[in-house]
Amino acid sequence: MKEVAVIGIGQTKIDEHWDKSLRDLAGDAALSALMDSGLEKVAALYVGNMMSGSANRQQHLGAYIADWIGLRGIEAIRLEAACSSGAASFRTAVMAVASGEVDSALVVGVEKMTDSPLQEVTAALATAADADWEAGQGLSFVALNALIMNRYMHEYGWKKEHFAPFAVNAHTNAIHNPFARFHEPATIENYLKAPMINDPINLMDASPVGDGAAAAVLLPLESLHNPSHKKIIKVAASAAATDSIAIHHRKDPLFLRAAYNSGKKAYDQAGLNPSDIDLFELHDAFSIMAALSLEANGFAERGQGPRLALDNEILPTGRIPIATRGGLKARGHPVGATGMYQIVEVVQQLRGEAFGTQVENARVGMSQNIGGSGSNIITHIFQLI
Amino acid sequence: MKEVAVIGIGQTKIDEHWDKSLRDLAGDAALSALMDSGLEKVAALYVGNMMSGSANRQQHLGAYIADWIGLRGIEAIRLEAACSSGAASFRTAVMAVASGEVDSALVVGVEKMTDSPLQEVTAALATAADADWEAGQGLSFVALNALIMNRYMHEYGWKKEHFAPFAVNAHTNAIHNPFARFHEPATIENYLKAPMINDPINLMDASPVGDGAAAAVLLPLESLHNPSHKKIIKVAASAAATDSIAIHHRKDPLFLRAAYNSGKKAYDQAGLNPSDIDLFELHDAFSIMAALSLEANGFAERGQGPRLALDNEILPTGRIPIATRGGLKARGHPVGATGMYQIVEVVQQLRGEAFGTQVENARVGMSQNIGGSGSNIITHIFQLI
Numbered sequence: 001m002k003e004v005a006v007i008g009i010g011q012t013k014i015d016e017h018w019d020k021s022l023r024d025l026a027g028d029a030a031l032s033a034l035m036d037s038g039l040e041k042v043a044a045l046y047v048g049n050m051m052s053g054s055a056n057r058q059q060h061l062g063a064y065i066a067d068w069i070g071l072r073g074i075e076a077i078r079l080e081a082a083c084s085s086g087a088a089s090f091r092t093a094v095m096a097v098a099s100g101e102v103d104s105a106l107v108v109g110v111e112k113m114t115d116s117p118l119q120e121v122t123a124a125l126a127t128a129a130d131a132d133w134e135a136g137q138g139l140s141f142v143a144l145n146a147l148i149m150n151r152y153m154h155e156y157g158w159k160k161e162h163f164a165p166f167a168v169n170a171h172t173n174a175i176h177n178p179f180a181r182f183h184e185p186a187t188i189e190n191y192l193k194a195p196m197i198n199d200p201i202n203l204m205d206a207s208p209v210g211d212g213a214a215a216a217v218l219l220p221l222e223s224l225h226n227p228s229h230k231k232i233i234k235v236a237a238s239a240a241a242t243d244s245i246a247i248h249h250r251k252d253p254l255f256l257r258a259a260y261n262s263g264k265k266a267y268d269q270a271g272l273n274p275s276d277i278d279l280f281e282l283h284d285a286f287s288i289m290a291a292l293s294l295e296a297n298g299f300a301e302r303g304q305g306p307r308l309a310l311d312n313e314i315l316p317t318g319r320i321p322i323a324t325r326g327g328l329k330a331r332g333h334p335v336g337a338t339g340m341y342q343i344v345e346v347v348q349q350l351r352g353e354a355f356g357t358q359v360e361n362a363r364v365g366m367s368q369n370i371g372g373s374g375s376n377i378i379t380h381i382f383q384l385i
Numbered sequence: 386m387k388e389v390a391v392i393g394i395g396q397t398k399i400d401e402h403w404d405k406s407l408r409d410l411a412g413d414a415a416l417s418a419l420m421d422s423g424l425e426k427v428a429a430l431y432v433g434n435m436m437s438g439s440a441n442r443q444q445h446l447g448a449y450i451a452d453w454i455g456l457r458g459i460e461a462i463r464l465e466a467a468c469s470s471g472a473a474s475f476r477t478a479v480m481a482v483a484s485g486e487v488d489s490a491l492v493v494g495v496e497k498m499t500d501s502p503l504q505e506v507t508a509a510l511a512t513a514a515d516a517d518w519e520a521g522q523g524l525s526f527v528a529l530n531a532l533i534m535n536r537y538m539h540e541y542g543w544k545k546e547h548f549a550p551f552a553v554n555a556h557t558n559a560i561h562n563p564f565a566r567f568h569e570p571a572t573i574e575n576y577l578k579a580p581m582i583n584d585p586i587n588l589m590d591a592s593p594v595g596d597g598a599a600a601a602v603l604l605p606l607e608s609l610h611n612p613s614h615k616k617i618i619k620v621a622a623s624a625a626a627t628d629s630i631a632i633h634h635r636k637d638p639l640f641l642r643a644a645y646n647s648g649k650k651a652y653d654q655a656g657l658n659p660s661d662i663d664l665f666e667l668h669d670a671f672s673i674m675a676a677l678s679l680e681a682n683g684f685a686e687r688g689q690g691p692r693l694a695l696d697n698e699i700l701p702t703g704r705i706p707i708a709t710r711g712g713l714k715a716r717g718h719p720v721g722a723t724g725m726y727q728i729v730e731v732v733q734q735l736r737g738e739a740f741g742t743q744v745e746n747a748r749v750g751m752s753q754n755i756g757g758s759g760s761n762i763i764t765h766i767f768q769l770i
Contacts, residue, residue, distance in 0.1 A: 001484050001485040001486065021517070050444065051438065051444075052512075053436065053438045053439055053509070053512050054438055054439055056516065057508070057511075057512055057516045057520065058512055058515075058516035059435065059436075059465060059467060059512040059513060060465070060466060060467040060512065060513045060514075060630065060756060060757050060760065060761065061465075062466050062473075062627065062761060063466070063467075063627040063628070063629075063630045063756065063757060063760040063761045064515070064630045066627050067627070067628075067629050067630050067631075067634070067760075072627065072628065072629055073626055073627055073628065073642070073643070073646060074626070074627060075624075075625040075626060075627065076466075076625075076627050076761065077464055077465070077466045077473045077476075077477070077625075077761070078464070078465045078466065079462055079463070079464060079465075080444060080445070080446075080462070080463045080464075080465055081445060081447050081448070081461075081462045081463065082444060082445040082448075088447075088462045092462070092477055092480075094486075095477075095480050095481045095484045095486045096480045096484075098484040098485075098486060099386050099480045099481075099483040099484035099485075099486075100386040100483075100484075101386065101479075101480045101483060101484075101623070123442070124438070126442075127437075127438050127442055127443055127444040127445065128444060128445045129445075130443075130449070131441065131442045131443035132406070135442065238486070239460075240460040240461075240462075241458055241459070241460060242447065242448040242451050242452070242457065242458055242459060242460065242461050243448070243452075243457065243458065244448075244452050244457055245445065245448045245449045245452050246452075249452070257458070258458070261458060371445060371448065372445050372448060375445065375448040375452075376445065376447060376448045376461065376462070
């Protein structure tokens with residue numbers, strides 16, 4: 001198996017892009033990544049996307065985007081694993097390059113959510129849950145996360161205000177990221193006054209819908225003998241795991257078992273442990289998911305995720321910086337693209353290009369993308385070499 | 386890169402399965418394949434599906450199906466490449482096993498098309514074409530193929546009745562396949578009297594919608610030192626290529642360039658040429674696609690696909706048997722599952738298990754799955770060892 005390196009990254013701003021189509025967004029990110037890599041073409045394209053079939057009446061994004069960016073003819077497919085579609089496409093590209101079947105790959109995560117009415121987006125997001133046993137009962141994704149957060153507060157004694165630092169950190173970091181959806185500072189007061197969506201989740205606990213695309217270019221590490229790139233980022237680990245799709249089938253709904261399992265596999269592959277990780281782009285679709293992710297991946301004891309946040313350990317200067325470019329909460333969460341934004345941001349940090357929120361001496365970064373309510377979790381570890 | 390073998394296959398009958406859900410169908414095929422393989426579990430699941438997001442309001446089929454078949458926790462994703470989703474999932478599994486990232490894989494292609502009204506299925510199928518420049522102009526998939534067939538008849542002088550043998554061969558072969566959608570014999574008279582759908586495509590030129598699932602289990606060939614399986618089928622080649630998503634962007638709309646390119650790569654990988662292929666499960670979604678596939682893959686000169694059929698060379702006893710278990714026309718075409726049905730049928734032929742339509746001494750079989758109007762084409766060659 002060949003080792004794999006990321007040699008190019010690209011992204012669009014996350015926004016309500018009324019003037020850009022799905023292919024415009026994907027193309028912009030893809031061409032930026034190619035330009036950054038110095039390559040003019042690649043052998044294969046992997047597209048991560050969740051809902052273009054319903055939101056844009058367009059599937060078949062592999063051929064669609066390859067054609068649009070001037071790479072007509074290359075191998076190209078789309079990967080879907082709900083909100084973890086981005087990391088799923090990256091992992092598929094890693095395996096393709098590692099196997100030797102393709103000698104270079106472009107990965108694009110893209111989602112254009114604002115083409116369809118919001119109630120349809122909510123319905124499309126619910127297709128990530130169990131259609132018969134969750135969505136069919138009227139449970140939206142916010143509702144599922146509200147049930148988890150309520151139970152968590154009950155079990156561990158946290159109050160609503162203890163989750164404020166997750167949102168404040170995300171919004172504070174996003175101010176420095178030109179690609180982020182929001183650039184407004186947030187305070188604990190903003191958090192406490194935010195309108196309730198689904199008790200206990202308020203507007204500041206939830207990530208926003210948006211349009212965006214992020215991309216990366218991969219090559220076998222061995223092909224970089226004469227590196228023209230100043231900094232080479234190695235894919236030190238790539239791992240995935242699932243859990244029951246319906247939350248009520250889990251013995252312990254407060255433990256992200258798939259995060260633990262894919263995280264453990266990733267640590268083992270890289271020969272590292274949590275204390276080696278300089279920053280962690282986790283999947284803070286809701287504040288409660290940030291807390292559970294920190295716990296499942298060994299950064300906090302069970303029930304103690306909010307403690308890390310309250311102690312400022314999640315800031316860029318803390319023990320385990322998260323959401324360093326704004327996270328899902330403030331950079332934005334165009335679902336099928338999110339996993340690729342996380343990866344692009346880790347690469348920026350390791351290259352030392354994270355203007356304004358640079359983690360000092362970052363050499364090892366981890367990204368973790370969650371599909372559904374923790375039912376599909378994909379973890380990557382990157383290393384500066 | 387490791388060599389890969391198919392050690393288990395499974396399929397459901399293609400039908401209007403009013404009494405079975407999407408997960409029932411996928412589960413039945415998956416568990417049949419596992420049972421056939423002798424394995425109780427695998428490391429990863431790859432699901433091919435095109436339209437469950439709209440037709441069944443359920444996406445995230447990786448986690449969904451892994452959970453259902455008792456393999457909760459394993460890595461699992463869904464692949465989509467329109468009607469070539471089945472072969473896309475198989476190729477992804479081949480790369481995963483070849484890379485060493487996973488030591489065993491299950492692939493399931495599944496589609497349940499009859500849960501939603503037919504006009505919605507037609508609209509969902511059109512998401513495989515270009516939403517802006519084809520579907521948005523009112524072109525359905527039948528209409529796109531009708532334009533191609535009309536042009537082909539004009540260029541090469543064939544008449545409508547010359548396409549009859551494609552449908553007759555498919556229906557005659559399907560009679561022996563218990564998993565086929567149709568078991569009615571067909572004659573040239575049936576073909577000539579069939580109701581017109583979109584001139585020149587009549588009901589006997591077009592494959593039917595249906596529900597079904599087909600599955601396969603893959604292992605590295607090197608792991609089979611003590612083969613408990615009587616017959617091992619090696620994946621001798623796996624290759625993919627795209628073309629423009631919109632037909633009007635092709636210089637020559639009567640040439641399946643992506644079929645030629647992926648076919649050529651596959652022949653090169655396997656070290657074979659067309660005369661070595663004992664049977665060819667091609668993508669006869671419409672009669673015209675069968676003709677164009679035979680030509681692009683080196684079995685007929687340009688414009689001479691119908692000649693092979695008229696000369697009976699496509700029968701199980703002919704020079705290049707096609708649709709040996711009924712093809713898309715008569716076995717059925719549950720879109721995201723079709724590529725896996727083709728692969729399962731090639732494996733059956735190479736194992737000598739194609740009761741009623743067995744190709745004598747079949748040792749090398751090829752399958753080719755087409756997404757969109759020839760915009761994504763994935764080719765596999767299998768070899769009995």
